[in-house]
Amino acid sequence: MDIVKDLLKGDRKALARAISMVDNEDLQSKEIIKEIFPYTGKAFIIGITGPPGSGKSSLINRLVYVMRKEDLKIGIIAVDPTSPFTGGSILGDRIRMQEHNSDKNVFIRSMSTRGSLGGISNATRGVVHLLDAFGKDIVIIETVGVGQSEVDIAKNADTTILVLTPLSGDSVQVLKAGIMEIPDIVVINKADLPGAGISQTDINIMLDFKNKRTWRPPVVQTITLNDVGTQKLWEEIKKHRRFLEKDDYLAKLRAERHQKDVLLFMENIIKTKIWNTIMGTAMFEEMITKINNKEIDPLSAAQEILNSIDLTNHE
């Protein structure tokens, strides 16, 4: 496809167009990903997540300056939260990253969730592939971590960074929720706020207690306003990368990710197949009527329908 050729040549407009096609789940997007896939795997992927208001966008903004000093090409995907409660309020925050708009080696793309969670997660993965094939050295995925789905998106990263702010008295309760199993690096942002020191101690205790991995996540304090800690954070990211690249751990991690991708794609194909096979059929309508009349329960009905349809021969 021409768009793929142009993209691989470094045409930013082709990249932007391809991203839109993937984001819109355009019919051609499958073909694009297929053609682009052999050129992927070079970019290092950083996931940054954390609750709303923890200052992720400002932190990324600072981090990009640091990375650019090493002449790295950067792609940023800012995924909008799925929450209908925090929906619109995040975009304003993202404006901070637009400082880099004039730098042609930084590509920033916002993606918002429309409908299915699987959709956004698929699309994000696709866009990572595009930026990777385009020649970005670093791809940053920013998610506003207010739910499992955002954490799932962040898991597509090689290094996952959890951004928190100094915690109040409920830090122990945050602990309970198993949050410390997510990150490879923990950032305490806005570290000039009261409680940063205690938070660091608390988080370190949690990490020592919870951590069964060979990599012990470091805790970095940052103050984005004064650009404190950004360089240190970047050093920790590079340290984690070196850790991953030793013993082929990165390759294993990515193979696991591929495995999960394949399973997810199979599920989606089958889902579509089921939908197309049974929706609107008399058999399905009758089954629903039987459920309404309490003659059969939904699970038993599902099993009966599956026994009666043919799911082989996929496109």
Added chain:
Amino acid sequence: MDIVKDLLKGDRKALARAISMVDNEDLQSKEIIKEIFPYTGKAFIIGITGPPGSGKSSLINRLVYVMRKEDLKIGIIAVDPTSPFTGGSILGDRIRMQEHNSDKNVFIRSMSTRGSLGGISNATRGVVHLLDAFGKDIVIIETVGVGQSEVDIAKNADTTILVLTPLSGDSVQVLKAGIMEIPDIVVINKADLPGAGISQTDINIMLDFKNKRTWRPPVVQTITLNDVGTQKLWEEIKKHRRFLEKDDYLAKLRAERHQKDVLLFMENIIKTKIWNTIMGTAMFEEMITKINNKEIDPLSAAQEILNSIDLTNHE
């Protein structure tokens, strides 16, 4: 099954045990739901969702007193949020509802998410069936609405109530996120806080603008501390129920829900089937290796695998 018989006879211990089995996805839980299903459909289901801190538990606590005056039997399912960031902090809030613990006609159950979102959503539905068959007149599902999944759980209700607090300047942005398509009733709780009046006006404008349904959601102000507005809220719930029961709209709504349930169950069965068929097989391992070597992309791999396995003959 004996447990089902005991439950139908009104044995609270049998109910509690059955709920635990469903919550734990116990092997027998399928059979329990199957046997219980013919006895469901009588309870009216109320979903209450809203951001953390909007005072949902206190509001439910008040609402239960009002309902109890009409001698209604009540079941409450408090679903813990899926967010690893707000995880533990909600439980304390729920303590407020324990005032009703000595009232044997009020059954309160907390459910927390373990792993899969589909899991909690399935389990919640199962527990609603159990409470319904047990003879509860009203089942309340409380979710902390910080993500799509919580909203999905709330959609299992006949009447969905969105609890907000007086909004600050970002109310217009909340509007954008399509939040107003969710509720049948909007509550502005903590209405003694500044901004309640303006919020009510804003929300009403949003509802008039967005609403294409035949039911126009009313906006109710409540102050749980002084028990203001609870009776009014209950009247609005009853009004919505009468609206649903007219023209068989409730039956249609529930039939749609059954349809969605069947589709979801089919997906889950197939997912398990795929998992059991391919995991650990040489064919799957080889495919992953091919992906790692960039010889095939994950989506094409998924299609090839699906073509090669047999998904018929489900238990």
